[in-house]
Amino acid sequence: MNANDNIKIDELTKPYFVWFEDNWVHDNVLHQHEKGQLVYVESGFQYITIEERIYLLPQNHAAWIPSRAIHKTNSHSEKIKLMIMFADTDRQNSFYDEVNVFSVPPVLREMIKYAEKWSKQQKSNKDEVVFLKALFNELPHFVEHSLKLHICLPKDKRLEKVIEYLHHHYNTEIKIEDLGELALVSVRSLERIFKKETGLTLSKYQQMLRIIKSLELLSSGNFTISETAYKVGYKSVQAYTRSFQAVMQFRPTDFMKNINLGSEKRIY
Incomplete structure (x- = not known):
């Protein structure tokens, strides 16, 4: 405490x-x-x-x-x-x-x-x-609609370097072959083990990391939605908005209103 x-x-x-x-x-x-x-x-x-x-x-x-x-x-x-x-x-x-x-x-x-x-x-x-x-x-x-704002930490030791890499490079394009080399397993085995341990595919896990990081940036009040979108690895605000809505079930603009950042803050 x-x-x-x-x-x-x-x-x-x-x-x-x-x-x-x-x-x-x-x-x-x-x-x-x-x-x-x-x-x-x-x-x-x-x-x-x-x-x-x-x-x-x-x-x-x-x-x-x-x-x-x-x-x-x-x-x-x-x-x-x-x-x-x-x-x-x-x-x-x-x-x-x-x-x-x-x-x-x-x-x-x-x-x-x-x-x-x-x-x-x-x-x-x-x-x-x-x-x-x-x-x-x-x-x-x-609590009518609880958010699923979490990611699981896998117990399988083979995934330690994979998770570390994902957490440090979530905003870049990741090749699954490179992750397989880190885990010293085949791509097929990596996909199977990863889904079993985390409940998510590698691409969904990266998406969750990006959205969670974007919520952190938006909550700080220091970044606009467009700035946040590019910082977490999206190539357009539209792509970020679609991904955000798929995870959160509402838009980034709704989130900005909800946390009461105030009318003096820029949204775009």
Whole structure:
């Protein structure tokens, strides 16, 4: 957690705990909690590894991490505003047993921001309990369409160099024959092993990397859609838009509006 605090979440007896940081600092160590947790990115972006999958949380997105799920934080933007809310959840509802990454609707956003007033309070508060119980009871209804913003980390050692290469060269044209040489297997074997380990073909994996990286760039507010398209390897804005919509089910312009970058930001 935050290196500047010594709050031990699993020793807290209260059912809910709110933790807000204006500039969050992580220790990047795999860990787990008895409580489930809602991670909300108010500004900036955050990568999280949960059960061997890497997820991206852009600005104004949240992730639900189930109880006891092994996770850690990865790289993030230089300055990030983050709210984490821990909760004892309803074990009868299967929603709380699954990872969910989703865009935060206005009502939930306001509820999360209101809860900031209880940040780091370790003593139980009746009003806090009533309010957060209502928030977490409604959470499954807020998450109508969870995003599939994740990529799997393969366990097969033969894919280590392939994955490393893909992550460093996602924005270039990649020849599968070169990847086969890295893995010391035939192209056919590589395709089979890769799909089995990640659930994606090599081309789909590269597409996911490009879209995830583009979300990071757009969330920073430093790049337009067209600049982002070329930075992640697309030869036209149209090609990027088609790929983005295929993965996200909405357009880059919709994403820009959703994260509230403001009318002063250029879109094109």
